[in-house]
Amino acid sequence: DGGxxxxxxxxxxxxxxxxxxxxxxxxxxxxxxxxxxxxGQGLRLIxxxxxxxxxxxxxxxxxxxxxxxxxxxxxxxxxSAQKNPTAFYLCASSPRGRxxxxxxxxxxxxx
Amino acid sequence: xxxxxQIPAALSxxxxxxxxxxxxxxxxxxxxxxxxxxxxxxxxxxxxLIQSSQREQTSGRLNASLDKSxxxxxxxxxxxxxxxxxxxxxxxxxxxxxxxxxLIFGKGTKLSVKP
Numbered sequence: 263d264g265g266x267x268x269x270x271x272x273x274x275x276x277x278x279x280x281x282x283x284x285x286x287x288x289x290x291x292x293x294x295x296x297x298x299x300x301x302g303q304g305l306r307l308i309x310x311x312x313x314x315x316x317x318x319x320x321x322x323x324x325x326x327x328x329x330x331x332x333x334x335x336x337x338x339x340x341x342s343a344q345k346n347p348t349a350f351y352l353c354a355s356s357p358r359g360r361x362x363x364x365x366x367x368x369x370x371x372x373x
Numbered sequence: 374x375x376x377x378x379q380i381p382a383a384l385s386x387x388x389x390x391x392x393x394x395x396x397x398x399x400x401x402x403x404x405x406x407x408x409x410x411x412x413x414x415x416x417x418x419x420x421x422l423i424q425s426s427q428r429e430q431t432s433g434r435l436n437a438s439l440d441k442s443x444x445x446x447x448x449x450x451x452x453x454x455x456x457x458x459x460x461x462x463x464x465x466x467x468x469x470x471x472x473x474x475x476l477i478f479g480k481g482t483k484l485s486v487k488p
Contacts, residue, residue, distance in 0.1 A: 359470065
């Protein structure tokens, strides 16, 4: 079945450490997105990519980085520059102009 | 700047009741609108997608309507069940692609259906 796979489901980060969240889709969608969800804040866009080898900053890109080397993959790195990384991270994809499909999310906690 | 508002933030109803969730947006020039469901600790599940040229979409017990001129959408749930308990999110897309193609979300309505 087609869908979006996010891994890991839970991730723990030590202070000063970079961590990478994986997002893979087999829907043949052009566009992919990363959102951050905090209690009471709703979903906020971190980065998005509409084609391979191109990506754009969203509303809260500071402290994060991405790559889009393959159509199927859009990994997100949470760097040590992100001072408050504890959150629920959601990856999504969509064909142009159509609805979004979301993954099951990764919960990141700083320890 | 487009803003999406969902009222109420939380709703509790007895099982079997028909209910309406509301979504409003400030700029009527949207491309489409999508309703999602989110269970605790889970990702978002798409429920219905309404293109700007459409007035409503239906799926089973769910019906979503869109009134662009008034900047409103409603999600109607018929004969609610405890399994419908979740947070329901509304999101609008302003354009086909580019930065305007990104979804803008409301903060959701948390629904609890009591047996």
